[in-house]
Amino acid sequence: MVEEPAIQDVMGDFNNTGSERTAGGPVLDAAAMAELRALDPDGKAQLVKRVLATYQGSLARLTEQLAQARAAGAWEQVSRVAHTLKSSSASVGALGLAGVCADIERLLRAGDSVSVQPLLDRFGSETGRVDQAVRQALEQLEAAGT
């Protein structure tokens, strides 16, 4: 479960598996979220909220960085951004995005800047979905008064 999901899983059956796994939403993996909550069981440290907020901030920043690097053809920069986003996405349960990032990083490290293009497009839409899911989750937390 901790292992990064293979690209096929992410691309082929992401929604399905997502909707099957979670009650709260398809994008953020429920098991990962549960794990996150388990780190702060009584919510005293507001860890879930802080992690999600941090993630939201870095997602926006990194998406922007990646877009700029892509436009400039700075593939190494793109790879590093994908690497960073990969692990933090996996941490909050954004397994789909994590998978996309992993594939981008792997292809670019192999020097393949051609095959990576459709994945980069996919990265754009995936970040939007994740951002929305995170926002929803934060709103729910807000509503629950935590």
Added chain:
Amino acid sequence: MTLHGVSQETNDRRPTVLLVDDDEVNLLMTAAALKDRGFDITSVPGGEEALSKLASWTPDVVVLDAIMPGLDGFETCIALRNMPGFDNVPVLMLTGLDDEASINRAYQVGATDFFVKATQWSLLAGRLRYLLRASRTRQELERSKAKLARAQDLARMGSFDWWMGDGRSFVNGLELSEEGLRVFGYGPDDRVNLRDMLRMIAPTDREPLVRLARQILYQVSVIATDVPMTLPDGRFRIIHVEAEPEFDEHGHCCAYTGIVQDVTDRRIAEDRIRHLANYDALTNLPNRRQLIWRAERALEFGRRLGHQVALLLIDLDRFKIINDTLGHAAGDELLMEVAFRLRGCVRHCEQLFEGVIETAGARSHRTLEAVGRLGGDEFVALLPEVTDEADAQRVATRILEALREPVVVAGQDCFATASVGIALFPRDGNTVADLLRNSDVAMYAVKSQGRNDALVYTPRLASRGREKLQLESALHKAIERDELVLYYQPKVDVLSGRMVGVEALMRWRRGDLLIQPADFIPVAEETNLIVPMSEWAIRQAARQARIWADAFGFADSIAVNLPNRMFERTDLVEQITTAVREEGIPHGMIQLEITETGLMKDLARVMPSLHRVKDIGVQIAVDDFGTGYSSLAYLTHLPITELKIDRSFVRELGVVPQSMAVVTAIIALAKSLDLKVVAEGVENQRQMDLLYGEGCTLMQGFLFSKPLPPEEIQPWLEQVVLPKKAAWIPSVSKVLSGADAEVDVGRRS
């Protein structure tokens, strides 16, 4: 080995972790997860921040994300390792799962371990704890290494390894630890090989050592030996080497590992202790312990090689007197000089300790030969091999000879003669204790025979000793049980035919036996019982004088024999005074007799007493006169009143012509000194006549009366003397005068 104190401390405290990750989400979660698992987390988002943090703080462990913008994990790790004090802080590198390059690199840059980034926090926490434990163990190891080094330095000790090199040779493979090098005065960077070591050993010691080393290597045994060495800086040191063999997988010895230690000081101290334990502090001769040890070894050799061993017990004759009169310092001085002389009488071997002798060759028992001091004025000469009794006697003679010359102590000549008792192994004893006891018996026999001589032990001496012991204890009881009696032998004046006094003679009524003085007085003299016996005799004589005075008007004196030591007592005058006062008789009724030999033995010591005794009116007679060696010069000044001619001259009168000359001389001497002269042991008329002819009229002997029990004196007087019924009484025998005497005597006999 973990130290309890250290692990306790770290267990009580949350381990501190510096967490470095550019991914804020990860940083947050990892921090939260580790905090939850008991760690104290400090998070920083990059390498630069991490290094600035570490400038002022050292966490227990550092966790680095490998891939970070700016200073990445690897570069951070390199920088960190270069900071002072961070050589051993554990660093955990976080890498991707499939990132083998990063894993390898992590180790290259000095990371302690790697961990694949994941959300399995328990695994991460477990890995961190493992790193902390390993680090603590390592710290303890470092600490104990440092302690060991310090302890080794203090103990002047260091370790070494010595391994077998090419051709199975041990010549080149030597490595000393820093402390080990220091033992020899080398610096930490000096290189030393086996040849350098051997060069520090004196050539005479080198060969046996190499031989020993060969033997040890051949037998693959443990090395433990002391090696005397002259270090490169010229200091002489004794280096103790101790090592154990190590074995390769085939069981062959491939190396030795062990320690070297400078044991010079210890050896010096040990030698000193051993010397103190084995040698007499005053004379520096072997003491009792060392002597007994040597004697035991000598007996072992004697048993094995079948030869005789001699033990000579040497006891000084007059040490106590010297010590008492000249003081202990003089006594010590005398003992030192005696020790020096005795040492010259044997092949004295100085230093000899346990273990040395076994290796010294076939005649090595010869090195046991020594003179030692048993204590006080008692010395022993141990002769580890003698061919016969005469051999031992020769040494004894040499010893007596060496002590014949006077010793000057406290500015004065002292004669320190000795009595020597000799015992031979195996004839006179199989153990050291037996030999010591029997040499003691022989030595005492010498003492009782007049000292300054040597005697070989014989069983007869021992049995005599036993008899003496029995006699001694019986004599003690004799005084308590009133078994002593005085017999009295009259002294007569043949001119007037009257009794002029009696001599009291002691007898011992032991059961039915009446024991003569010759059989118990010597023992009494030796044991000092003579003192109470003499005191009793004075009192008893005074009592008898009273009885006789009352019975028949006795008004002469009773002569009591006293040994010279009674005259050395300061209370002699009081003794006599008390005795005569109790009986209400004048002092003059007690006369004292001292033998010529006793008188001259220590004239200076008895002289004051003689004067005091004479001053209170007690007369003194010199007994057995003519047998000793009187100093005529002294004789004129002595406060004596009477000389008694020894019975041996009287017995030979008319038989051996020289006796007449002696008797004549004594009589002339007495006359000229205005002393009375009494002839003892007069047994026949002829002797009496000859004495009378020379002008000696006072006599004592069987011719007149044997010694009588006190109650028979009065009858003797009444039945023999008063009726003038005896042949010696002038009215019966004719009046003897002038030149006719001899003619008359001749006709009569």
